[in-house]
Amino acid sequence: MAKLELIATATFGLEAIVKREIEALGYRILQSENGKISFLGDERAVVRANLWLRCADRVQIKLAEFHADTFTQLFEQTKALPWEQWICMDGQINVSGTSVKSQLHSVPACQGMVKKAIIEKLKETYLIEEFPETGLPFGIKVAIVKDRVTLSLDTTGEGLHKRGYRKHPVAAPIKETMAAAMVSLSFWKPDRLLVDPFCGSGTIAIEAALMERNIAPGLGRRFWAEDWEYIPQALWKEERRAAYSAVDYEKELRIVAGDIDTSAAQAAMANAEEAGVDDCIQVKLADACKLAAKEPYGVIITNPPYGQRIGELAQLPPLYRHLAGFLKENPTWSLYLITADKEFEQHMGRPADRRRKLYNGRLETCLYQYYGTRPPRE
Numbered sequence: 261m262a263k264l265e266l267i268a269t270a271t272f273g274l275e276a277i278v279k280r281e282i283e284a285l286g287y288r289i290l291q292s293e294n295g296k297i298s299f300l301g302d303e304r305a306v307v308r309a310n311l312w313l314r315c316a317d318r319v320q321i322k323l324a325e326f327h328a329d330t331f332t333q334l335f336e337q338t339k340a341l342p343w344e345q346w347i348c349m350d351g352q353i354n355v356s357g358t359s360v361k362s363q364l365h366s367v368p369a370c371q372g373m374v375k376k377a378i379i380e381k382l383k384e385t386y387l388i389e390e391f392p393e394t395g396l397p398f399g400i401k402v403a404i405v406k407d408r409v410t411l412s413l414d415t416t417g418e419g420l421h422k423r424g425y426r427k428h429p430v431a432a433p434i435k436e437t438m439a440a441a442m443v444s445l446s447f448w449k450p451d452r453l454l455v456d457p458f459c460g461s462g463t464i465a466i467e468a469a470l471m472e473r474n475i476a477p478g479l480g481r482r483f484w485a486e487d488w489e490y491i492p493q494a495l496w497k498e499e500r501r502a503a504y505s506a507v508d509y510e511k512e513l514r515i516v517a518g519d520i521d522t523s524a525a526q527a528a529m530a531n532a533e534e535a536g537v538d539d540c541i542q543v544k545l546a547d548a549c550k551l552a553a554k555e556p557y558g559v560i561i562t563n564p565p566y567g568q569r570i571g572e573l574a575q576l577p578p579l580y581r582h583l584a585g586f587l588k589e590n591p592t593w594s595l596y597l598i599t600a601d602k603e604f605e606q607h608m609g610r611p612a613d614r615r616r617k618l619y620n621g622r623l624e625t626c627l628y629q630y631y632g633t634r635p636p637r638e
């Protein structure tokens with residue numbers, strides 16, 4: 261198998277978690293910065309990373325890195341690469357790009373030049389006059405920083421957050437990758453109760469269950485590289501089979517997901533069923549203001565309304581005050597709450613034990629962490 265340099269892309273702020281996930285798969289990290297984690301692998305690593313990474317956005321193969329400050333240099337060095345290794349005779353080529361502090365600053369012009377060079381090379385190699393672009397999609401990324409060009413090939417297709425279980429959407433859902441990251445960042449363990457009192461479509465509860473039952477997040481979907489000749493079909497089959505046998509169906513979990521909205525509660529239930537984890541998530545139609553603790557050491561991981569929709573803003577302070585009162589009465593409980601509301605801590609009446617700036621899509625948010633006392637044996 262070929263030695264490949266792979267890049268997992270991630271939301272800013274999640275690099276450390278993705279790095280940990282890659283290391284847990286057994287691959288060596290080369291570099292981690294600004295939403296990109298590079299690691300060494302092979303074709304099997306492409307398959308495993310797509311199937312198993314819970315918090316990354318996509319997996320790319322780095323094809324080349326070179327200096328270019330003219331379009332001729334960009335064209336010639338791009339054309340010199342063995343594109344026929346990766347792209348089939350009728351592949352649809354989509355080039356996206358970025359350029360920072362570089363002579364070649366027009367991104368559309370760079371994208372156009374890269375695409376032209378690839379097509380020229382493929383026409384020459386396949387001995388064809390026209391390149392039809394009617395077949396499989398291929399995504400190429402051209403990233404230029406200070407005249408250094410990196411070309412990479414997307415193996416994922418639709419972002420990794422699209423697990424395939426969220427068939428019943430609600431308004432303002434959190435990305436599955438972000439929900440998984442919130443669970444990873446928490447102290448929740450399966451012997452504790454996990455509660456999401458603002459569950460919406462159930463993403464946080466479902467991601468927690470998938471994680472603890474060791475269900476690979478990519479098992480229910482396909483990836484672009486799955487149709488490529490470059491990666492043997494046998495690898496996908498073997499790794500999917502291995503992922504199925506790794507599932508821990510017996511693991512007992514206690515997860516409660518509540519929402520005040522009937523359609524949200526129904527969506528959460530249906531999505532949990534779609535994800536195959538409905539047996540460990542109890543969905544309740546409930547007002548978060550009535551949240552009560554029946555046992556100690558529970559963990560709340562949640563994403564309340566951000567107050568960006570009309571009428572929502574006024575409802576938030578009483579909700580936050582209730583949470584604050586709940587934590588005061590139940591000092592063994594912990595809270596992990598993500599919001600874009602900068603006044604959150606003021607409403608809670610005390611600063612968080614830890615905050616972490618994260619981006620939910622383009623929105624700047626913060627994960628506020630309030631730690632309860634730990635169980636004696638931890």
Ligand SMILES: C[S@@+](CC[C@H](N)C(=O)[O-])C[C@H]1O[C@@H](n2cnc3c(N)ncnc32)[C@H](O)[C@@H]1O
Pocket residue numbers: 430431432433434435457458459460461462463464518519520521524546547548549563564565566579
């Ligand atoms: C930002 S959404 C949560 C999205 C969810 N994380 C997902 O991925 O789908 C906030 C949810 O809080 C619910 N909500 C608002 N006020 C509530 C309350 N007082 N009690 C319980 N749920 C409430 C809304 O119905 C909405 O579904």
